[in-house]
Amino acid sequence: MLVSINPADNKEIARYEEHSEHEVKNILVDSKTAFNSWKNTTFTERSELMRNAAAALKKNLEEHAKLITLEMGKPIKQSRAEVEKCAFVCEYYANSAEGFLANLNVHSDAENSFVSFQPLGTILAVMPWNFPFWQVFRFAAPALMAGNAGVLKHASNVTGCALAIEGVFRDAGFESMLFRTLKLPGSKVSSVIEHPAIQAVTLTGSGAAGKSVAQCAGRMLKKSVLELGGSDPYIILEDANLDDAVNACVTSRLINGGQSCIAAKRFIVIESIKEEFERRFVELMSQKAMGDPMDEKYDIGPQARTELRDELHEQVSESISRGATCISGGEVPEIDGAYYPPTVLTNVTKGMPAYDDELFGPVAAIISAKDEEEAIVIANDSDFGLGAAVFTQDIKRGEEIAANRLEAGCCFVNDFVKSDPRLPFGGIKQSGYGRELSHFGIQEFVNIKTVYRK
Numbered sequence: 001m002l003v004s005i006n007p008a009d010n011k012e013i014a015r016y017e018e019h020s021e022h023e024v025k026n027i028l029v030d031s032k033t034a035f036n037s038w039k040n041t042t043f044t045e046r047s048e049l050m051r052n053a054a055a056a057l058k059k060n061l062e063e064h065a066k067l068i069t070l071e072m073g074k075p076i077k078q079s080r081a082e083v084e085k086c087a088f089v090c091e092y093y094a095n096s097a098e099g100f101l102a103n104l105n106v107h108s109d110a111e112n113s114f115v116s117f118q119p120l121g122t123i124l125a126v127m128p129w130n131f132p133f134w135q136v137f138r139f140a141a142p143a144l145m146a147g148n149a150g151v152l153k154h155a156s157n158v159t160g161c162a163l164a165i166e167g168v169f170r171d172a173g174f175e176s177m178l179f180r181t182l183k184l185p186g187s188k189v190s191s192v193i194e195h196p197a198i199q200a201v202t203l204t205g206s207g208a209a210g211k212s213v214a215q216c217a218g219r220m221l222k223k224s225v226l227e228l229g230g231s232d233p234y235i236i237l238e239d240a241n242l243d244d245a246v247n248a249c250v251t252s253r254l255i256n257g258g259q260s261c262i263a264a265k266r267f268i269v270i271e272s273i274k275e276e277f278e279r280r281f282v283e284l285m286s287q288k289a290m291g292d293p294m295d296e297k298y299d300i301g302p303q304a305r306t307e308l309r310d311e312l313h314e315q316v317s318e319s320i321s322r323g324a325t326c327i328s329g330g331e332v333p334e335i336d337g338a339y340y341p342p343t344v345l346t347n348v349t350k351g352m353p354a355y356d357d358e359l360f361g362p363v364a365a366i367i368s369a370k371d372e373e374e375a376i377v378i379a380n381d382s383d384f385g386l387g388a389a390v391f392t393q394d395i396k397r398g399e400e401i402a403a404n405r406l407e408a409g410c411c412f413v414n415d416f417v418k419s420d421p422r423l424p425f426g427g428i429k430q431s432g433y434g435r436e437l438s439h440f441g442i443q444e445f446v447n448i449k450t451v452y453r454k
């Protein structure tokens with residue numbers, strides 16, 4: 001049984017019967033049949049349906065946004081923005097998929113040689129709860145536009161969102177078996193990957209889930225893409241515009257209650273400006289109001305689940321016991337719901353969870369560095385490599401550090417890291433492999449086929 005619980009009050013919202021083994025097999029077989037007709041449709045036909053999906057998202061924006069907030073607790077304004085972004089990615093691929101997948105002429109010894117991009121079949125998407133609509137649409141829009149079918153295994157606490165997304169595609173006019181939700185726990189994912197109808201798998205989630213999926217996909221010789229965790233470092237150099245830097249850092253640390261893979265997590269500040277940075281940072285963090293995520297006036301809702309909130313608090317306590325100083329927040333409030341306040345830890349050093357691990361919640365770790373070189377070493381001293389940012393008024397210096405020195409998939413200068421359908425998104429090291437979004441994303445799940453005529 002999959003259970004949705006409202007993290008704002010810990011009350012049950014709904015229970016969903018899992019799909020049986022037999023039902024899963026039927027869905028996968030039907031998905032293959034749907035793929036066999038879909039792969040022959042034109043880009044014009046696919047684009048029309050994908051634009052309908054964007055329209056369906058916008059038409060029911062409020063309803064979808066409320067469901068997101070109810071199931072995982074993000075502030076309602078952020079849920080609305082998430083649904084709008086989903087409509088944008090649908091429109092983006094409706095407009096650009098044909099160009100991204102057009103034949104590519106290549107000069108060779110042949111009379112004519114070119115690369116053609118063909119769909120693979122049914123792709124399994126294993127998705128997390130933190131952006132329950134966005135994570136799915138950023139996979140589904142390119143995958144379907146490329147001519148593939150999709151099956152979604154969503155996080156068990158957002159089954160309502162999973163079913164609503166299935167409904168969006170159905171209402172848009174897609175054949176009902178082309179995009180399906182499987183109601184299954186994570187422990188049953190391997191048996192889906194093993195099914196012959198599945199050609200590839202993409203997972204967004206934790207490293208542990210990523211390893212399990214990659215192992216199974218490897219054993220079955222099926223392609224996989226992994227978008228995993230991050231501990232994004234933000235370097236604040238001595239010549240940064242501090243107001244802008246603090247604003248970007250706090251926004252990034254608190255968005256989605258701090259539960260974003262690309263949230264800023266480690267703030268590496270040059271010693272000479274550390275005191276002033278800390279003062280302004282704590283001031284802004286403490287101004288952010290935490291409360292009922294359905295109420296427009298709050299910036300932070302609860303964490304998505306109580307046990308995740310408790311794990312976060314353990315990481316904070318462990319960091320403090322190893323020498324970090326808590327200068328704001330750090331206490332579990334005595335109210336119903338999975339709330340955790342904006343928290344700032346300073347004097348963070350290697351060997352503490354706040355330095356070594358991912359803190360998936362509104363907790364900032366401030367680390368000091370004596371100069372730029374040391375800051376870069378600290379930034380790269382991580383198992384993760386998803387996003388990173390550097391703040392400096394010397395634009396050339398910033399771009400040089402972002403392009404050549406930081407070990408991460410998405411490096412920003414003077415802004416916080418964000419995903420944009422027009423730019424590739426993904427990580428290196430323990431943050432995963434493969435890319436989503438842009439033309440790189442749509443080319444992950446296609447057969448890049450060489451055609452050679454003598």
Ligand code: NAP
Nearest residue numbers: 127128154155156185186189205206209212227228229261
């Ligand atoms: P999670 O526990 O790994 O869950 C993610 C998905 O994987 C869920 O659908 C889950 O199903 C499933 N799953 C769990 N264990 C599995 C296993 N052994 N085999 C197959 N599937 C399994 O992660 P989460 O707590 O939901 O999300 C937080 C993590 O995701 C963070 O580390 C965050 O950084 C990362 N994330 C990364 C990105 C990115 O783009 N790089 C974006 C968002 C989040 P159940 O719910 O049924 O367990």
